[in-house]
Amino acid sequence: DSGVTQTPKHLITATGQRVTLRCSPRSGDLSVYWYQQSLDQGLQFLIQYYNGEERAKGNILERFSAQQFPDLHSELNLSSLELGDSALYFCASSGSSGLPTDTQYFGPGTRLTVL
Amino acid sequence: AQKVTQAQTEISVVEKEDVTLDCVYETRDTTYYLFWYKQPPSGELVFLIRRNSFDEQNEISGRYSWNFQKSTSSFNFTITASQVVDSAVYFCALSLTMDTGRRALTFGSGTRLQVQP
Numbered sequence: 001d002s003g004v005t006q007t008p009k010h011l012i013t014a015t016g017q018r019v020t021l022r023c024s025p026r027s028g029d030l031s032v033y034w035y036q037q038s039l040d041q042g043l044q045f046l047i048q049y050y051n052g053e054e055r056a057k058g059n060i061l062e063r064f065s066a067q068q069f070p071d072l073h074s075e076l077n078l079s080s081l082e083l084g085d086s087a088l089y090f091c092a093s094s095g096s097s098g099l100p101t102d103t104q105y106f107g108p109g110t111r112l113t114v115l
Numbered sequence: 116a117q118k119v120t121q122a123q124t125e126i127s128v129v130e131k132e133d134v135t136l137d138c139v140y141e142t143r144d145t146t147y148y149l150f151w152y153k154q155p156p157s158g159e160l161v162f163l164i165r166r167n168s169f170d171e172q173n174e175i176s177g178r179y180s181w182n183f184q185k186s187t188s189s190f191n192f193t194i195t196a197s198q199v200v201d202s203a204v205y206f207c208a209l210s211l212t213m214d215t216g217r218r219a220l221t222f223g224s225g226t227r228l229q230v231q232p
Contacts (some may be wrong), residue, residue, distance in 0.1 A: 004156075042224050043222040044222075045219045045220060048219070056217035056218065065131060068223065088158065090160060099210075101148045101218065103150070103165045104150075104162070105162060106152070106160035111156055111159075
C-alpha cells in the first residue's frame with residue numbers, strides 16, 4: 001500500500017458526460033501528479049500540482065482540468081467524454097521539493113470506461 | 116528526442132531462470148533521475164528503484180539488481196531466480212525537462228514478464 005488513495009476504483013459513463021476523479025496524497029506529500037494509462041498511448045503525464053498551485057503540464061487535453069485543495073487532495077475533471085478517454089487514471093504523490101526527481105508513489109488508479 | 120525505450124515487449128521465462136529487462140534512454144539533461152516501477156496484474160504501480168545520473172554504482176536488493184551505464188545510456192534490471200510472483204509489467208522511467216522548462220516523468224512502453232511455474 002503506497003498510502004495514496006484514489007476514488008472511485010471504477011467508473012462507467014457515457015460519451016459527452018463529465019466525471020470527477022479524486023486523489024488523496026500520502027501524508028506529508030505536497031505534490032500530486034496525474035497520469036493516464038491507455039493501450040495505445042502508454043503511461044502519459046497529464047499535470048502536476050504542488051501545494052495547491054499548478055507546477056507542470058503534460059499532454060492534458062483542454063477538456064480535462066485539475067485542482068489541488070488546501071487539504072492537498074486533488075481532483076481531475078474530465079468533460080465532454082469521448083470513447084478514447086477510456087483509460088486507467090493514476091494519481092501519484094511525492095515529497096516536499098515539488099520536483100519530479102523525487103520518487104513518486106502511485107495510487108491504485110481509477111479505471112474509466114466511456115460507452 | 117528525449118525518451119525511454121524498452122525494446123522488449125514481452126518476455127517469458129520458467130521459474131528460477133534469471134531475466135534481464137533492458138532500458139535505454141535519451142536526454143539532453145546533464146542531471147537526471149531514472150526509475151523502475153512494477154505493475155502486477157492487480158494494476159497498481161509499485162516503485163522499485165530511483166537512481167541519479169551521478170551514481171553509476173550498481174545496486175542489488177535481494178533478487179533484484181540494476182546496472183546503470185551512462186556511457187551506453189542504459190539502466191537495465193535483472194531478476195535472479197525468477198518466481199511466479201514476479202509476473203508483471205515493468206516500466207523504466209526518466210525525469211526529464213520538457214519544452215516548457217518544467218521537469219516531468221516520462222515512461223517507457225513497459226516490458227511484460229511472464230514467469231511460468
